[in-house]
Amino acid sequence: MAARTPRPTGTPEDLGRTPGLRERKKQQTRDALVQAAHELFLGQGFARTTVDEIASAVDVSQRTFFRYFANKDEVALAVMAEAEDYFIECLHHRPAEETPLQALRASIVKAWRDLGNARASGPGSITSALELMRMIEDAPTLLAAHLRRVTEQERIVVRILAEREGLDPREDLRPAVLAAVFGSVLRAAHLSWTADREPEGPEGMITLIERHFDQLGPALTGHWRTPGQHPGAGTPGDTPPS
Template identity: 75%
Template sequence: MTSAPRPHHRPEGPAMAAAHTPAAPAAPDTTGRLPGLRERKKRQTRDALVQAAHQLFLGQGFAETTVDEIAAAVDVSQRTFFRYFANKDEVALAVMADAENHFIECVRQRPAGESPFEALRASIVQSWRDLATADRTGAGSVTSALELLRMIEETPTLLAAHLRRVTEQERVIVRVLAEREGVDPDQDLRPRVLAAAFGSVLRAAHLSWTPDHEDTGPEAMIALIDRHLDQLGPALAGHWQH
């Protein structure tokens, strides 16, 4: 379902500054405390590297961007870059990894009375809204996030790494759903089936987005996801001929 590669153009001035992709909100550590000053500064440096990398990737192409360019855009050394990321591929996937982790946390926090499907659906809506709120640039965030995802789909090495992570995420979701419902996922197939179906529908929704969407805010993406999820039951269990 990947789309044909598109030419990349380097943004200039304010347009490039607005190309941020949303980063996950800062979360408390395992003791419930908010990060200290040192941790916040490290997070700020990491986020700055991610944002600079994505601006360059979307502006001039992934293959054409070097680690030196990313580091220079944040005014740090190449050595500093490698304290945070092992390579260029890892920084390209960082926002998606953060978003996936945030989604899983949202699922864990959903009310116990919700059905598993309701919990997943509410979590993806909450995730998009939270990540957009965490971004300081406003409406451009959803567009740049989805353009980044499209770039990953069009870059074989990135796509392979992204799909490996998606598979790992699906396993975590299976465990979370099983724990919520008190079932054994090795014996009960429902957590695996739901996690696989939900993940596939989300990917289809993301890939159906096009850059010419007039509304670039999170609600437009949420509406698109809702349209796809609304078709899950009829597509799986309903008759297609009328």
């Protein structure tokens, strides 16, 4: 994802300042556009929703819409961008004694839990993020935009891990390898959640993410078959090919 400063309402932390009236009004307009777009996308589909419809729902002009968002993809992914930015912020502040994988895992769990506690509904809410995850899989153009953001976020993660460990990522491939593995585990967890539609809510997603990470070590080391099982025999109860 593109590096940017997380907006104040996107994190549950107290940033220690009170925004001015103009800033609050701009934030309200942005939030209204995000919420209107999200509701329209869920109601009639991403492809059928136009920028004009989103702007009209908030009673602003198309020109105003483009002051806040470059296109329809960006306003749709704004919900996920909040969570992604907060995850990066969490990773920056993980204790140095944690291993890179521990830091990544703790950061994603903290991001989901904190954002879930901070805002359960409304623009930028964890509920909206969960709804968006399901919508992304059904909209090819939105999925492509999301994957581009994921690729950029992976580059940021590589840089942070390399800085934490005092490595040059051009010479040491471990930050890049771990960032790629981490992203793939999250993607697998998200796909599992959207396919099964269970368990619900942020805590359900956290449980699913933790379950996937618990399988990372076993998946990377040793054989997967049970002791004594012949290679290629399949699982117990399988009928061998004739």
